[in-house]
Amino acid sequence: MKSDIILSGVGGQGILTIAATIGLAAVANNLFLKQAEVHGMSQRGGDVQSHLRLSDKPVSSDLIPYGKADLIISVEPMESLRYLPWLSKNGWLVTNSNPFINIPDYPSIDDILNEIKKVKNHIIIDADTIAKEAGAARAGNIVILGAASGFIDMSFESLENSIRQLFKRKGEEVVESNLKALRAGSEFSGK
Amino acid sequence: MKKLLLLGDEAIAQAALDAGLSGMYAYPGTPSTEIMEYIQSSEDASFRNVHRSWSANEKTAMEAALGMSYAGKRAMVAMKHVGLNVAADGFINSAMTGVNGGLVVVSADDPSMHSSQNEQDSRFYGKFALVPCFEPSSQQEAYDMIFDAFDTSEKYKLPVLLRITTRLAHSRASVLLKEIIPEKKLCMPPDPLQFVLLPAIARKKYKGLLSSYEALKYEIRISKYNSFKDGSKRGLGIIACGIAYNYLIENIGEGNNEYPILKIAGYPFPKDLIADLTSRCEEVLILEEGAPMIEEALRGILDEGIKIYGRLDGTVPRDGELNPSIVARALGLPVSYGEDVPSVVRMRPPSFCKGCGHADMYNSLNEAIKPYGPGRVFSDIGCYTLAALPPYNAIYSCVDMGASVTMAIGAADAGIFPSVAVIGDSTFTHSGMTGLLDAVVKNSAVTVIISDNSTTGMTGGQQSHATGRLEQICEGIGVAHDHIRVLIPLRKNHEENVRIMKEEFEYKGVSVIIASRECIQTATKRKRSETSGD
Numbered sequence: 001m002k003s004d005i006i007l008s009g010v011g012g013q014g015i016l017t018i019a020a021t022i023g024l025a026a027v028a029n030n031l032f033l034k035q036a037e038v039h040g041m042s043q044r045g046g047d048v049q050s051h052l053r054l055s056d057k058p059v060s061s062d063l064i065p066y067g068k069a070d071l072i073i074s075v076e077p078m079e080s081l082r083y084l085p086w087l088s089k090n091g092w093l094v095t096n097s098n099p100f101i102n103i104p105d106y107p108s109i110d111d112i113l114n115e116i117k118k119v120k121n122h123i124i125i126d127a128d129t130i131a132k133e134a135g136a137a138r139a140g141n142i143v144i145l146g147a148a149s150g151f152i153d154m155s156f157e158s159l160e161n162s163i164r165q166l167f168k169r170k171g172e173e174v175v176e177s178n179l180k181a182l183r184a185g186s187e188f189s190g191k
Numbered sequence: 192m193k194k195l196l197l198l199g200d201e202a203i204a205q206a207a208l209d210a211g212l213s214g215m216y217a218y219p220g221t222p223s224t225e226i227m228e229y230i231q232s233s234e235d236a237s238f239r240n241v242h243r244s245w246s247a248n249e250k251t252a253m254e255a256a257l258g259m260s261y262a263g264k265r266a267m268v269a270m271k272h273v274g275l276n277v278a279a280d281g282f283i284n285s286a287m288t289g290v291n292g293g294l295v296v297v298s299a300d301d302p303s304m305h306s307s308q309n310e311q312d313s314r315f316y317g318k319f320a321l322v323p324c325f326e327p328s329s330q331q332e333a334y335d336m337i338f339d340a341f342d343t344s345e346k347y348k349l350p351v352l353l354r355i356t357t358r359l360a361h362s363r364a365s366v367l368l369k370e371i372i373p374e375k376k377l378c379m380p381p382d383p384l385q386f387v388l389l390p391a392i393a394r395k396k397y398k399g400l401l402s403s404y405e406a407l408k409y410e411i412r413i414s415k416y417n418s419f420k421d422g423s424k425r426g427l428g429i430i431a432c433g434i435a436y437n438y439l440i441e442n443i444g445e446g447n448n449e450y451p452i453l454k455i456a457g458y459p460f461p462k463d464l465i466a467d468l469t470s471r472c473e474e475v476l477i478l479e480e481g482a483p484m485i486e487e488a489l490r491g492i493l494d495e496g497i498k499i500y501g502r503l504d505g506t507v508p509r510d511g512e513l514n515p516s517i518v519a520r521a522l523g524l525p526v527s528y529g530e531d532v533p534s535v536v537r538m539r540p541p542s543f544c545k546g547c548g549h550a551d552m553y554n555s556l557n558e559a560i561k562p563y564g565p566g567r568v569f570s571d572i573g574c575y576t577l578a579a580l581p582p583y584n585a586i587y588s589c590v591d592m593g594a595s596v597t598m599a600i601g602a603a604d605a606g607i608f609p610s611v612a613v614i615g616d617s618t619f620t621h622s623g624m625t626g627l628l629d630a631v632v633k634n635s636a637v638t639v640i641i642s643d644n645s646t647t648g649m650t651g652g653q654q655s656h657a658t659g660r661l662e663q664i665c666e667g668i669g670v671a672h673d674h675i676r677v678l679i680p681l682r683k684n685h686e687e688n689v690r691i692m693k694e695e696f697e698y699k700g701v702s703v704i705i706a707s708r709e710c711i712q713t714a715t716k717r718k719r720s721e722t723s724g725d
Contacts, residue, residue, distance in 0.1 A: 040221030040306035046541035061441035067527030
């Protein structure tokens with residue numbers, strides 16, 4: 001088993017929470033794991049990415065080679081396109097449809113969505129609305145993880161368990177709303 | 192034994208705690224910051240009362256760690272690569288004095304300059320100081336090496352350098368922990384003159400240092416990290432240093448027996464290991480993260496030996512960090528590139544957060560300085576450096592910690608008027624204060640704006656030594672009371688702030704403007720923790 005995943009977004013959007021959720025599940029499944037993160041300057045509203053590699057064999061490189069990623073999970077649509085050189089021919093791209101606009105020359109969202117639709121395997125999800133409907137307005141990132149969960153070679157229950165573990169400290173209510181967000185995302189992709 | 196999922200930085204911190212650390216010293220700097228942060232949040236460190244507060248800069252951190260070592264205890268100091276320039280005086284001379292308790296110096300390099308102004312390779316410092324240097328290839332190796340680094344330090348009475356790079360520092364993997372070693376007891380150095388580098392003593396000590404460097408080449412704790420594995424083919428041999436080894440294995444596979452491979456992760460390494468490799472093959476490929484240090488040594492000046500591929504002949508790019516695809520190309524393997532990035536994708540550089548006080552300060556500064564024309568504002572290292580980019584285009588320098596103040600002095604000496612420095616509060620107490628003293632003594636016509644957000648912002652909001660002390664410090668240094676102006680950078684104060692800046696620009700002496708408003712990130716974090724009662 002091998003899952004090479006690129007997580008992308010803008011600094012502060014919570015891609016490391018997605019990474020931590022998958023990471024915990026990987027550890028619980030006794031998988032090998034390497035996860036390269038971005039800290040420092042780019043976190044101030046710049047583009048950020050994380051390379052997450054899961055395998056049943058030891059992982060050598062902290063970075064995914066070009067053309068070898070099985071999955072791009074993006075919390076921002078334009079950012080999802082920045083990592084296409086890494087996506088393998090049969091890889092999946094799962095992205096939020098809501099743009100994060102903090103630059104003056106942000107392109108038209110239609111142009112971006114058109115480019116995303118050119119990718120053979122893609123899922124575009126309005127994570128913000130789905131998160132609100134699930135009563136977890138701040139859990140858009142978990143909705144997107146839910147939408148991508150079918151492409152990660154681990155059981156859905158193991159992701160649910162890591163949500164429980166990760167948000168336990170914040171109380172039962174936060175755990176439940178994030179679980180709802182995860183399930184709502186997963187249902188969206190299942191349709 | 193316990194297994195934890197740790198960043199490279201965290202693995203190093205955990206290892207130091209498990210190896211009986213008594214004191215951790217550091218100044219924040221990407222990619223090294225998480226080492227100290229991990230120790231600060233460790234329950235074990237808190238229970239043992241391991242020293243774990245930030246220092247004013249890397250030099251004070253280095254020297255305090257040496258003092259801890261003097262007292263017979265194990266100490267670690269961590270910094271980013273350019274921080275080792277600041278600490279270099281203490282570091283180089285700690286090799287001359289030697290240590291008492293084990294002393295490990297962690298320098299985190301940033302090839303590709305993700306968050307830095309250069310990509311200098313700290314391994315040169317190890318050789319320069321004549322001390323052992325470890326360069327881990329994985330989080331587990333980093334953890335294990337710390338134990339050997341402390342043991343080596345105590346055996347040879349030398350500080351030991353641990354060189355890591357961004358990719359290892361900020362990548363997570365599971366790490367198997369070892370049994371905990373108790374902390375050392377307080378004990379004075381047996382030789383009362385060990386730390387006295389008077390010339391007559393230093394000359395003797397230098398001879399000792401030179402001979403110990405030779406002995407280190409055969410030290411098992413170092414050489415066990417340098418492994419040679421012969422291959423079935425005798426064409427191309429490969430030398431891979433530190434994390435470069437991972438990219439090699441990613442490409443050729445763990446069980447590959449084709450190439451003779453020498454992995455180097457401990458320095459100094461003995462000549463016979465290299466000779467063993469080169470005698471078996473016709474050509475050598477050298478993979479190093481950072482500068483071509485081994486490659487240059489192997490080529491020498493004449494470069495007349497075995498055919499060498501590496502960063503110097505373009506097989507590997509001369510600059511920037513390695514990745515598996517670069518290494519694939521160097522090996523002549525195919526690279527499977529995905530689709531190109533569509534042209535619709537724009538650059539998204541880092542920018543000020545919404546509601547950042549630096550932004551309001553720059554809006555006022557840009558208006559106040561406009562009549563004088565561009566090119567008059569020198570700046571420094573921190574979030575406020577982002578004002579070099581549009582829409583602000585407000586600053587004209589960012590060189591090294593503290594250089595804003597001193598470059599403004601030199602520019603004023605040359606006749607630039609007004610000459611303005613913009614420096615953050617933490618950078619000011621790191622290395623700006625001595626420059627301000629220069630300005631006061633010479634009565635330079637400079638205006639120093641301290642953009643005070645009461646934290647070390649860019650690295651994630653660590654404690655700033657300047658908080659609550661800036662006015663006192665400036666007065667103590669000798670800035671005239673009337674020319675220490677305090678303002679609050681808010682949009683509603685804009686007109687008044689512009690007026691204050693203009694007044695001080697026209698003053699033909701030293702003025703300091705303290706523009707003070709808490710970082711929006713730390714303020715939000717603080718409020719959140721206050722309401723949740725954490």
